[in-house]
Amino acid sequence: MRLGFSPEEEAFRAQAAAWLAAELDGPFADVRHITSLTASPRRRRDWEKRLGEAGWSCVGWPRAYGGRDATLAEQVIFAEEYARAGAPPRLNHIGIELAGPTILAFGTEEQKARFLPAIARGEKIWCQGYSEPGAGSDLANIRTRAWRDGDDWVIEGQKIWTSLAQFSDWIFVIARTGEGSNGPKGLSFLLIPVDQRGVTVRPIHQITGEAEFNETFFDGARTDAANILGAPGDGWKVAMGLLGFERGVSTLAQQMNFRNELDAVIAAARANGEAKNPLIRQRLAKAEIGLKIMRYGALRMLTDAESGRLNPAALTYKIQWASWRRDLGELAMDVLGVAGETVAGHDYAFPMLPNLFLYSRADTIYGGTNEIQRNIIAERALGLPREPRGDLK
Numbered sequence: 001m002r003l004g005f006s007p008e009e010e011a012f013r014a015q016a017a018a019w020l021a022a023e024l025d026g027p028f029a030d031v032r033h034i035t036s037l038t039a040s041p042r043r044r045r046d047w048e049k050r051l052g053e054a055g056w057s058c059v060g061w062p063r064a065y066g067g068r069d070a071t072l073a074e075q076v077i078f079a080e081e082y083a084r085a086g087a088p089p090r091l092n093h094i095g096i097e098l099a100g101p102t103i104l105a106f107g108t109e110e111q112k113a114r115f116l117p118a119i120a121r122g123e124k125i126w127c128q129g130y131s132e133p134g135a136g137s138d139l140a141n142i143r144t145r146a147w148r149d150g151d152d153w154v155i156e157g158q159k160i161w162t163s164l165a166q167f168s169d170w171i172f173v174i175a176r177t178g179e180g181s182n183g184p185k186g187l188s189f190l191l192i193p194v195d196q197r198g199v200t201v202r203p204i205h206q207i208t209g210e211a212e213f214n215e216t217f218f219d220g221a222r223t224d225a226a227n228i229l230g231a232p233g234d235g236w237k238v239a240m241g242l243l244g245f246e247r248g249v250s251t252l253a254q255q256m257n258f259r260n261e262l263d264a265v266i267a268a269a270r271a272n273g274e275a276k277n278p279l280i281r282q283r284l285a286k287a288e289i290g291l292k293i294m295r296y297g298a299l300r301m302l303t304d305a306e307s308g309r310l311n312p313a314a315l316t317y318k319i320q321w322a323s324w325r326r327d328l329g330e331l332a333m334d335v336l337g338v339a340g341e342t343v344a345g346h347d348y349a350f351p352m353l354p355n356l357f358l359y360s361r362a363d364t365i366y367g368g369t370n371e372i373q374r375n376i377i378a379e380r381a382l383g384l385p386r387e388p389r390g391d392l393k
């Protein structure tokens with residue numbers, strides 16, 4: 001197993017770090033160290049474009065579609081340097097990590113040429129329209145419908161928890177298109193422009209005070225007949241392919257920020273004397289060990305992916321990092337004490353650590369809840385009997 005990186009890979013690291021430092025010390029200093037997903041959307045759109053111009057936007061994609069042909073190891077290195085430099089969260093995270101790889105895997109040549117370079121150039125931002133009221137973990141329960149009308153698909157229904165829809169140009173949606181469609185049968189995967197009369201985006205405020213996610217209503221919305229990934233009725237296959245990206249390699253990048261967050265908790269404990277509290281010290285040490293274990297787990301995943309092996313241990317990755325970060329948020333609040341519960345400004349101007357505590361509550365929900373992860377591990381890694389699912393029989 002790999003325990004580090006080669007000299008060539010370290011040279012790539014130096015190149016990425018130098019570029020990031022020059023931009024974030026210079027013209028993009030105002031977005032450095034932003035941690036909120038909704039802050040400064042206009043400047044973060046500029047940042048997406050700058051990354052695209054310099055070829056650092058979608059490093060793992062083929063050059064033909066605006067990428068850099070980076071190896072998996074180089075992708076991990078870039079993510080590490082991106083976090084180390086304090087670069088802002090990607091406004092087009094969903095386009096780059098979910099829509100793009102799915103279009104690469106399932107799209108036609110025309111679709112790849114049309115959609116991928118626009119994502120890589122930072123011009124088109126995407127969001128994900130899967131969940132509905134009544135269909136989250138049980139995604140096959142969705143009710144949104146679509147049908148053909150001339151050269152268009154027409155879409156009716158409602159999605160919920162649509163992250164960053166208010167900044168997005170496109171949304172990918174699973175909808176019922178087949179006669180008598182039910183459960184995972186008769187679904188289609190549609191690509192729909194957001195800016196049209198038939199689409200309404202209504203923000204939902206979360207406990208951090210931000211409105212990162214939204215309700216998204218489709219009321220006679222339209223998209224061109226060509227904007228379907230896979231064949232009509234094959235949407236479940238495409239949707240599940242996409243969830244593979246969401247639960248797999250794409251979370252590697254996120255892990256790199258955890259080092260910064262743990263360092264901030266340690267610094268806070270040093271500053272207020274809690275570092276001398278034996279119980280807090282135990283928990284800080286446990287967090288450090290957890291982070292090291294995740295790093296070696298990520299390197300093992302990388303080694304397996306490079307040699308084309310499928311290691312069922314990779315299925316434990318989401319529940320590990322989500323639970324680790326939720327524990328870290330609780331530890332941060334215990335370190336801060338009362339100071340963590342008050343804010344200097346008005347409304348919800350939370351500093352980094354209270355924000356981490358509140359946001360990390362969501363980590364064990366999105367991308368498949370902890371309970372769903374345990375089901376996946378039980379069934380796919382341990383080969384235990386499947387849980388009864390009426391509609392999947």
Ligand SMILES: Cc1cc2nc3c(=O)[nH]c(=O)nc-3n(C[C@H](O)[C@H](O)[C@H](O)COP(=O)(O)OP(=O)(O)OC[C@H]3O[C@@H](n4cnc5c(N)ncnc54)[C@H](O)[C@@H]3O)c2cc1C
Nearest residue numbers: 128129130131136137138161162163362365366367369371
């Ligand atoms: C911050 C955030 C961002 C999100 N962004 C998006 C987005 O951009 N696009 C999108 O489509 N969705 C998004 N989601 C929605 C997310 O995918 C769902 O919240 C998630 O799939 C869970 O679905 P649910 O909320 O309907 O909960 P439910 O599925 O109703 O689950 C409720 C509880 O029941 C448990 N449960 C459910 N089924 C089982 C089972 N079979 N066995 C054991 N326990 C079970 C769950 O674990 C959970 O504890 C986002 C969610 C969050 C929190």
